[in-house]
Amino acid sequence: MDENNINSRSLGDIYRMIYQNKECSRQEISRQLGISLPTVTQNLNKLRNLGFIYNAGNFESTGGRKPTILRCVPDARYALGIDITRNHLSIVLIDLDLNIIADKRIRIPYDETDEYFHSIRIETEEIIQNHIADRSKLLGAGISMPVIIGSDQKSVTYATVIEASPDIYHKLTAHIDVPILLFNDSNSAGLAESWRAHYTQPMVYLSLSSSVGGANMNNQNIYTGDNWRGCEFGHMTIVPHGKRCYCGRYGCLDAYCSSNVLSDFTGGDLKKFFAELPHNKGLQNVFDQYMNHLAIAVNTLRMCYDCNIVLGGYVGAYMTEYIDTFRKKAVALNPFEQDGSFIRVCHYRTEASAVGAAIHFINQFIQEF
């Protein structure tokens, strides 16, 4: 390997180390990466000149001169996440620190018409133009949808919740002026959650939105399965010959634990359901039944994966207050454990899928630096 190659590899390694540690000193970099101090300094100057790192004051001295704190410049790059659901469009813009710089959620029913795609273009362009002075800093846009995606992340292999056509990628590409990739909504939400919570252990994300899905993250990577249908938890049969599911079968988890099961009692308004829950006996019975079914699913997942289970999606966002009750229900089914602390509540409330789709581009940028 010639000098240039060694140098460019060092540049990437140094940048990744600062990114992963949030901050570090020149001396730490040299020590940990085994690169001489002059070479580190040369690379740091280059990174600083390119606008990727900055000096953020000084560490406390451990004897001698105080080492300079090096940090990554968060707004050196951006990524967009667009979450498309049956009735809404959510757009987020994040920076390298995964800060949400801008977000927007509008009610617009999914419909593959020129008008619909035009709205996506207008909304996306507005965010780009208001927040990014230099468009070359935008890495791409991840599009999250409630569909099953092919391994190329450009094709749709199964779509029932929304009627996405197989060539939706090309239709979107024609209207969004940045590189795009498609994501399953639950997978991208799981990705966002595991990055946000810094999970390095395996975790399962159970998405309880207007449809039920999930993701299994392993050291922040998504498990896809052979057919990219891994973790379609919504279609686990939990009640033999039970309620009809939108997939056409009976007794699927989705039929018992989608957010609609609750919001149907308050005119489609989930927020209202949880607002009225404390003083409405009828809703309490509904929610109790809901949690009983959810406990079966969570116990099954714990038996399969033996890892943390994060309750996410629209319902997950409201579970904090009820988590103790729910943990009791779930561990009552568990022959090995009495402690339900492996059941967690999600960090993100609504924008997880969009953020996760955007994170893909940030991750790729860091890895390929």
Ligand SMILES: [Zn+2]
């Ligand atoms: Zn089903």
